[in-house]
Amino acid sequence: MSRRLPACDPCRSSKLSCDHTKPVCQRCAHRRIADQCSYRDRPFKKRALRTLSQRTFDTPQSAGPPNPHVFAPSTPSTGTPRQPRRYPNPGYLGTSSHTTFFDHFSENDWNHSRSASRDEVDHGLNAVSAAVSIDRLEQGAKLIVQVLDAANLEAWRSLVEAWVASGINLPVAEPFTVSCARAACSSIALRDNNTLKSLEGLAATTRASRALFTESCRPLRVAATDTIETFCQLFCRKVARWETLGLFFTSVSRATIDITQFEGIYTSEQERRAVRKLAMQFADTCLDISISLDCLNDLQLILQYENFILHSLVDGDQSYHSWRRLGDVVSSLFALGYHEQLGDPSTTAPFLRELRFVAFSRTYSADKNCSIFLGRPPRMLKSYCPTANLPDTWALDEVFTYRADTRVHHLCASLKEDVLNLHKEPHEVRLQRANHIRNAVATQWSEIPAKLRLDKPLCEYDRPHVEIDFLASAKLNFAHVRFLLELTITPRVSSPSSELLRTSADMLSLVVEAIVLKERLANSGTSLVWKVAYYGLAAAGVLCLALLYNTLDRAALHTTPSKVIRDLSVLVAEIEMGALLHPEDPNYALLSGAAYAIKNLLDRTIANRFANHVDAQVLPEATALSPGRCSDVELNDWSTHGLDFDPAFWLNLSEHPLLLTPEGEAG
Incomplete structure (x- = not known):
């Protein structure tokens, strides 16, 4: 590739070809202007332009009054480009995009100039992004007024701290949940709420909104030597970001799911649901504002994932809102390129690569689980996501953490994708590959540290509730992989194999055990209702068909009809009595319908069984x-x-x- 050389000032201004000869080019010599021939010291560096604030507000009197419909944050006075980006925030564009080819021009010739001005240009781009219309600024101020009017921020912060102290947390934003709560409260709280509707109060909320917009448009720059504490300070300082507020409201809504009563906020079920919905509404608005700024970053990705999980818990997994928000998370992951790379190890902090991998793994697992649950095609495939194949091993002294729970979800999601791919294969190939998957499941389960494997009844464990919940969730997840595998290679569900019956009976038994001991379990990553709807109903369906077609005798000795009927009866009783969920819960229609069908089947099965015995x-x-x-x-x-x-x-x-x-x- 030819090297790019600078032209002298006379040739450049006249738009004439220059032969780049120094100290005087031939064209200037022929034109007899050798004394004017000169070269710039840094020819490819853009000139320092006026700041956005100068262009917007510091206009000369002859230019007329400033535009009142543009909000300009206070930014440094250097490095702001004159025009905004032509392609706003494209994110990662892959190895074959137009930007990749044009980047080759700068690698050898003007890479030094480009790197020297990169910080200034990037900062200028974000300064332009911070130009927010007055309507959006008023939207932020209106949200702050609604929060201060409807919520007791200090009580909400105490609720989040109590929730985290119990061992439960947001799965991805876990390292900075409490910090976000404190920063959010300090950023939007007013000294005197009595003046909220006064001119002084409105001015204060407008300043708070302006500060949130300004911070939200700043890039989250992390050096290779930075720590998670340094990263947290970028959005949990005195002035927070809209993403910070979104994570705070998300944690408040999540806390109401696990804490039934909290003095000063809610004491009844109706009040608890009202707070949950209100906090989720605030979180949705903060997320919408963050996305509208077109400044996609790691923090926004985390907020998108946590918001999706919140909607799946509040609206239900079959809700379109949950499905759409999961698609938004997947789109952001692809836009950031984390499906292919997590950042250059030499320039990216290790904690940041780990945080990105956790976000990817959680989303990858949610994509598989929701696709299987709803019968829809997955959106993240390993063939297009090299990150899904990154090695991840267990430590010898592994203890329960949300990171360990993420590893289990990632392993099982990868195995579930392999099972889904079996549908495309002929029967002989399907059986052969099923054996490999079956061996892989056994290997992955054996590699989990014994301390994190469930090998005895839940009632015999004397551990924190969140750890007991994790043990049950991990075993159910692996059992579900075996269940899907056996179901895939079974020609007819009405004639199940003995392995499918045993796996279904084990899944249902563990789900029933978790229901009975629900007071000793906490939400480690999957709620109890999700365990029942996702694992329990699938196993109950196979067992109900086995009872209907009288094929339970193919199972092992411990899978007897009496044990199956007992587990199904407990499941029906817990649902019908309202001990598991209430009619207002999103999955109530699904579970109540299943309970009604199971109850009718049990009545007919038991009655016909005894009638046949008497007739014979x-x-x-x-x-x-x-x-x-x-x-x-x-x-x-x-x-x-x-x-x-x-x-x-x-x-x-x-x-x-x-x-x-x-x-x-x-x-």
Whole structure:
């Protein structure tokens, strides 16, 4: 590639070709203006222009009054370009985009000049982005007024701190949840709320809105040696950003889900739901404002993910709002390029690469789970996301953290994508690849530290509630992979294999155990309702079909009809009594409909089973196979004994001929 050389000032101003000869070019010599031939010291550096504030407000009197519809933040007076970006905030454009080719021009010839002015140019671009219309500035001020009028910020901050102290947190924004709460309260709180509607109060909210817009347009610059504390200071200083407020309101709404009562904010279920909806509305507005500024960054990506999770918990996973917001998170990930690279290791701080990987892994897992739950195609595929294949190993002294929970979600999401791809293969290839996936599931599960694997009943663990919840979630996630795998290679669901029945029974049993012990579980990353709707109903569906077609005898000995019926009955009872969720909850229609179907199936199955036994004259056969255990007199005595349900009733019930197990079938 030819090297780019600067032209002398006379040739450049006359737009004539210059031969770049120094000290005098040939054209200037022929034109007899050798004394005017000179070269600039930094020919490719843009001139320092006036700041946006000077152009907007410091105009000469002859130019007329300033434009009242443009808000200009206070920025340094150097490095502001004259025109805004032609392609605002394009983000990552891949290895074959137009910008990649044009970047080659600067690598050898004027890379030094470009790097020297990069900070000034970038700052200028963000200064132009900060030019916000007066309507949007008023929108921010109006939001602040609504927050101060409807919320007790200090009480909300205390709620978030109590929620985090219980061990629960936002999965991605975990390192700075509390810092965002404190910064948000200090940024928009007024000294005297009584003057909120006065001129002084309105001016104060306008200044707060202006400061939030100014900070939100600043780039989040992190050096390779910076820490997570340094990064947190960029948006949790005295002046916060709109993303900071969004994370605070998101954490408030999430805290109301796990804390049933909090003095000073809500004491009833109706008040708790009102606070949850209000905080979510504030979080949505903050996110919309941040996106409208067209300054996509890591903090905005985190807010988008946490906002999606909040909507999935409040609106339901089948809600269009949740599905659309998940798509927004995926789009931002692609725009930032984190599906292909997490930043140059030599220039990107390790904590920032880790934070980006956590955001990617969580989104990648949510994409798979929602696609399977809703029956829609996934939007993130490993073939287009090299980040999904990055190695991630367990530490020897691994303990529960949200990072460990993210690792489990990422591993299972990758395996679930492999299972989904089996649908495209012929039956023989499908069976062969299914064996590889089955071995991979066993290997991944065995590599998890024993301390983080569930290998005994939940009631036997003496750990914090959030850790017990994580143990159940991790095992359910891996069991769901095996469930999907066996379901994929099963020709007919009405004729399930023994492995599918065992996996379904294990999933349902663990879900029921979590329901019964829900007071000992906390939301470690997946709520209890999600466990029931996503894992429990899938397993219950297979088992209900097995009961309907009488194929449970193919399962292992521990998967007996009585155990399955017991678990299904507990599931139905918890839903119908309202112990699991209320009619106002988003997933109530789904779970109540499933409970109604399961209940009808259990009624018909049990009634038909006993009716068939009576019609086939099982009573004499059972008595004959168990001599000496039940005579006609004893049978008559049983039918009239223990009607007050005293202990003798249950002892005699076990001797009923219909419940006797022939000696040939025992064991």
